[in-house]
Amino acid sequence: MLDLLATSPNPTGASAPFWDACDRGELLFPKCGRCGHLFYYPRRHCPLCGDTALGWQRMSGRGTVFSHSHVHVAFQGGAWSGQLPYTVVLVDLAEGPRMLSRLIGDDASTVRGGDAVSVVFPRIGDRRYPFFQRAAAG
Amino acid sequence: MPTVGSDVVIAGIGETPVGRLPGWSPVEIQAAAVLAALRDAGFALSDLDGLINLDPYATPNSMFSSTLAEHLGVAPRFACTVDVGGTVTGMTMLQQAVWAIESGYCEVAACVYGENALTGRPAGAQGLHMHNLLGGEEWEEPFGLHGMVIPYALLAQRYLDLYGATDADLAAVALVTRRHALLNDNAQMRKPMTLEDYRASRQISSPLRLLDCSLVSDGGGALVLTRIGRAPQGRGRGVAIRAIGMKTTHNSVALMPDIPELGMAAAGADAYEAAGMGPEDIQVANLHDAFTISVLVSLEALGFARPGEGGALVRSGAMDLGGRWPLNPHGGLLSQAHIGGMLHITEAVRQLRGEAGRRQVEGARRALVSGNGGIFSVCGAMILEKP
Missing domain, CATH: 2.40.50.840 (OB fold (Dihydrolipoamide Acetyltransferase, E2P))
Structure with a gap:
């Protein structure tokens, strides 16, 4: 098997927990603390209700x-x-x-x-x- | 309901030669297209007081409307650069021009895009080399997605899976646009294409082959708008913008709605409702064809074919000259040139004037121009009508 290549991401403060979790072998998606919306990709607000109180869910x-x-x-x-x-x-x-x-x-x-x-x-x-x-x- | 019910008309069109224009810069190409459109409308350069453009994708520039104004030698009262995506950019330029003229900012406005995307790209670059970012890089580049072919390949594979369509459906689009390009002296592709040619072309990103992909082109296209009464006397060729519908749903392919929910259906429904028309009222279908799959999806979203039956419609001959809805008589992005869809609009105007020569659509009264930017991220449908 050839060595895999990947272009490095350039995480923001909001997305760094996603990439850090990958380094631990975990897939984490953001979840809205207000409306419960689980979404991809990480942002600083919930794209469904606009709330900024977000948590992470292990997928x-x-x-x-x-x-x-x-x-x-x-x-x-x-x-x-x-x-x-x-x-x-x-x-x-x-x-x-x-x-x-x-x-x-x-x-x-x-x-x-x-x-x-x-x-x-x-x-x-x-x-x-x-x-x-x-x-x-x- | 968005309507464009004004007396502002498209009074002139301008096109540069397309293909390879070595020695030409983007601003020079855009200026040539504007001058051609002004001549076509019967205006002098000094009449131009509105200027709307898009800066080049391969070599992005800030403030490109002032770059072009200075280069042309005009001092417009209204100028702006518009970048919405794909042919929707051209529609938005027209919308801006209509609003600027209606509100008194200017009387004669030019809308233009052009660049040297073919000869100006770096050596060794693959396909359209875009220097600007699209915003999804963090969630695409690490996974091997770069450029526009792979997202459209993902859309195409989904289409094939959803409807049981085959490569013959995709090929039909490539073949009809090539047949039409052979009737256009200003087209990059001048050789006939067979189904065997299509199937022999190399895989780029499955299921898309080279001949599913639009061209990389140098060239420019421009439109001049003004009020009917302001256009030089005796020309009588102003084409009306009856309706423009638009919808933005997402940006990157991961957030693309499934095919039946893409924004093109909403954009088309708005345009049809505003114009009080349906597909049966259209004689020319200038559909954005960055990839063959784009046409199949658009045909179905705009009501020309039922879901999954776009390929059968194209194979039936309905989209050929002489058929019910000739598709891109100029050859489109697939076989004429990719000038951001500006030439879809100039061709629609030419057809409605009855000046398309040997590729003239008989009885052309109304043309539908569709466009999308990104991966059907922003969609637009526009209906133009003969005066």
Whole structure:
């Protein structure tokens, strides 16, 4: 398996807990303390009711594929040539919100919409990233 | 209900050559398009007192309306730069021009966009090289998403899964726009395309192939607006803006609503209601075609086809010249050039004037121009009518 590449995020004060949790192997999404809305991606306010009293909910990390694409062009530059083709996925998490991620593993190339996936946290450089892999059958 | 029920009309159109314009800068391209539109309307440069533009994506500039005003040699009473996204930017420019003229800020306004996105991009860049950020980078770049092809590929794969559509549905859009481009002397793509050509083109981001993607182009397009009575006598070619509908729902693909809930349906419903029309009243369909999938989604959202049946409609010949709703007779972003959709609007005006030559749509009275920016993030639908 080739070494994975990832472009580092540049977290804000509001999003740093998300990325810090990934480094611990946890997927945390923000949740509104007022209306209970669970959402992605992290912001300083609830996009449903506007409240700023937010907490974090640990996600199961399980979900299904809403859509996917196998990428054959190194849009992020020549260093990505060795990653090709790689698979980008939109994952509908079991708790509701959808997130964009990358699907890794030898069976990524045969993924289909609706397939079950689960989060993994590979270390790339000085961070761990919330990528997904196909859930074991059965 | 948003309406544009004024006596402000599109009085002139201007286009530069498209494709490769080595030696031309973005401001020079925009100036050439404005001068062409002024000439077309019968105005002198000194008549221009309103200027609305979009700065280049490949080389973003601040204050680009004043850059262009100075370069042109005018001192407008109203100037602004608009960046809403895709062809919606062009519609918003027209809206700004109508409002500026109606409210007395200016009498003759030009709306323009153009740049050298093809010859001006850095060596080795892939596709449209945008130097500006779109705001979702923290939640996209770490996962390998960069640029506009991958988000549209995710939309296209969802479309195929949702409706059981196939690559033949996507290909049909590429093929019809190429047939039309062959009738346009000012088009980048001049060779016929077959289904075999389409299927032989390389995968970019599945399910999208190279021939699903619009072009990267140098070139510019401009429109000149004024009141009917202010237009030079005897021209009589002003085209009316009957309605503009718009809807913004999200920005990044992760927050994109599912296909039936995309904003294009709301934008279209507003435009149809404001104009008191429906798809049956339209003769020219200039739909934003940054990717083949964009057309299928737009056809269905705007009521030209039922959900999942856009491909069948295109394959039926309905969107060909001679069909019920000819699609992008100029060749569109897929086969003429990608000038941010400005040429969808100039082509609509040309068709409604009856000046489109061998690609003229018979009996063209009303054109629908649709646009979207981002990944159907901002959607717009505009109905133009022959005087």
